[in-house]
Amino acid sequence: EREALEVQTRYATIMESLVDGIMMVDADGVIVAVNNALVELFNASKTWILGRRLEEVLAIGREQGWYPIDSEGNEVSVDEYPVLRSLATGERSFGYVNGINRPDGPVVWMRINSQGIGGEDGRPRIGAVASFSDITEARNAGRALREEQQFLSVLLDNLEEGIVACDEDGEVTLVNPAAQRLFGFSDETDPTGKRPISVWLRGRDGSPLAPEENPLLRALAGERLRESELVLVAGSGSRKLIKVNAQALFDDGGQKLGAVAAIHDVTEQKRNEERLADLALHDPLTGVANRTLLADRLGKAVGDLTSDATAEVPPDRAEGTGGSIAVFLLDLDDFKEI
DSSP states (O other): OHHHHHHHHHHHHHHHHOSSEEEEEETTSBEEEEOHHHHHHHTOOHHHHTTSBHHHHHHHHHHTTOEEEOTTSOBOOGGGSHHHHHHHHOOOEEEEEEEEEETTEEEEEEEEEEEEEEOGGGOOEEEEEEEEEEOHHHHHHHHHHHHHHHHHHHHHHHOSSEEEEEETTSOEEEEOHHHHHHHTOOTTTOOTTSOOOOTTEEOTTSOBOOGGGOHHHHHHTTOOEEEEEEEEEOTTSOEEEEEEEEEEEEOTTSOEEEEEEEEEEOHHHHHHHHHHHHHHHBOTTTOOBOHHHHHHHHHHHHHHHHHHHHSOOOGGGOTTOOOOOOOOOOOOTTTTTO
């Protein structure tokens, strides 16, 4: 008897030390043992739970607005409840995700593992045991992460800027639709999973880039690029002027995750700027330089002359170094008729 008491004590100690909720039912489905973790999970007292049939507990809970739901939010029938199913069939239920709908708060999500006790070799089952793990926080975090990923995916798909990212090994992990259109990528030329190459890129002066000069790889190496101008040569041979911002990515612990580059096509913008600058300095009807351009050129000529006059010149070469500016004015009669 003493030995049996010691076994029961060890058994109870083990039950109460577990983080997961534990429930045992006998062959009739009567709850014969629960630990404190399960009591807290179900927000009910041991004295109310013990000695009741599990079916009765579920029925009373249903009347009060507490009932189990599956991962899709559908109510679970009593017959399909994992513990009772294991008791009836002897089947082991592992990793069953079950939520408890509550009238006074959010759903509590749990993972249930259950198994029948006995029933082998023709012997009757003497009960079933189940463990309940609270996964509410993990499930909510996973849902929040999926929602954030979906938001970022939609955002990247709708950006006009091309976004290209790589991992810490320099392999491309992301190319958004704007970047695919900008570079003319197709399924055959998709760079995802490959090292970025500079075959489509040129310097501002049109010179080819060395492999290590690729903006993404420069950012991965620790350089921070801001408004870096490059020339993009598309597959059709057309040239586009682009501006690139790029930098490395780090996690909260300072571990490098990779790099990301934002690419903006400024070809049309530059053309408009040049067109506006030309209109500001030339007559729009004839294309002849206007007074603003004349004043600019005269100002530069005077500045150059002044610089030459104040420059240090060796004494033996000082003679004849003085400069001058000549302005020739031509008046065209009846220019408006022309």
